[in-house]
Amino acid sequence: MNSYDVAVIGSGPGGYVAAIRCAQLGMKTAIIEKYSTLGGTCLNVGCIPSKALLSSSHHYEEATKHFEEHGIEIPGEIKVNLEKMIARKQAVVDQTTGGIDFLMKKNNIDVYEGLGSFIDATHIKIEGKDAGEIEAKNIIIATGSKPSNLPFINLDKERIITSTEALKLKEVPSHLMIIGGGVIGLELGQVYRRLGAEVTVIEYMDRIIPTMDAGLSKELNKVFKKAKCNMMVSHKVKSVERKGDEVVIKAENKKGEVIEFKGDYCLVSVGRRPYTDGLNAEAAGVKLNDRGQVEVNEHLQTNVSNIYAIGDVVRGAMLAHKAEEEGVFVAETLAGQKPHIDYNLIPGVVYTWPEVAAVGKTEEELKEAGTEYKVGQFPFRALGRARASGDIDGFVKILADKTTDEVLGVHMIGARCADLIAEAVTAMEFRASAEDISRYSHAHPTFAEAVKEAALAATEDRALHV
Structure with missing residues (x-):
């Protein structure tokens, strides 16, 4: 059985950065990832692919709407080749995740492909390609998050989809309905609005991006309305049903009236939940709270002294750069340093x-x-x-x-x-x-x-x- 100073479960921005910093500080380090590519949600189905599509769709919008005023004339019709756009997005993802492979090799970090679960506080079972067991003095949980859903919505991942499926559609929707006016929904909504889809955003709160300053929300709402997006705030979704290639959403407005929306795709974008499925945290005695988060103290230490947790799986904003800061924080804490994070x-x-x-x-x-x-x-x-x-x-x-x-x-x-x-x-x-x-x-x-x-x-x- 291989033994390590530190084992990291999960290879997203928090996990792989934690592993690199541990290795830099002289610790023998392993990282466990259940998927075949490193980088977690952010690099594979989150930050990086969404930015690639935002960039491509922005170029298309500039070419169709603004090049002429700059004195740039393009003969013939400008068309969207969605298949090629999605392929470029995937190429960016592949290059980025390949870069993480390189960083693991460069820092002599052992990579295990498979689902990592606790046997006890110092032993991890790996199920998958690199099946087996490893031992570690310290373990960092960096298992991230998954898209949330509403209990009455059946995500068929064809017409009723999450952000993961929205990043690889085979056609531009005729009418994309988005449940949730937060970051992910608005970014993907703008992508497909630029490409020609009708877009309707249905938000439960009284404004979009409700956790940010109200002035920002008001200004961004103007931008989306100018782009002819339907912005339906203060609407509580009551039901979502698929009928063939059509999706029907019923939502209640603040007057108590039920409004019906129909479109060919529905993106459910109501936040994300901590992901601990299959971790078997109870075998190590690690405590989870009622929100499914791993409970940690101010040092990101769980109730089991040699086990730490970082990123989306613990309290705080679900942001890649927050996870990275926490990964470095834990590595330096293990090395006896006194690092600092100001969450504000x-x-x-x-x-x-x-x-x-x-x-x-x-x-x-x-x-x-x-x-x-x-x-x-x-x-x-x-x-x-x-x-x-x-x-x-x-x-x-x-x-x-x-x-x-x-x-x-x-x-x-x-x-x-x-x-x-x-x-x-x-x-x-x-x-x-x-x-x-x-x-x-x-x-x-x-x-x-x-x-x-x-x-x-x-x-x-x-x-x-x-």
């Missing part, structure tokens, strides 16, 4: 166009806490760079403490916000004030100038370009 400063991003990004507290949270704050906001349409590229939708909003001027939250929607948010995270990690951000130079013309201008607006209401 884990950014959230929606990769629609315009992109949506946020870090820190929302206005709603500050109001609820009774914190006195000031707001600085700057519209992208006032930027030279935004006008030059035609990306004028959106704004940057900075929330700062009214007394100390410390930045408490940054919320943005616009071009390249997924990248711009890193500036806000950096500033907040060093407890910068709005004035600090306003006083360092931002290159012109760039989208990043919106951050400086919002900081100026928050400091003394003195934005320069509005």
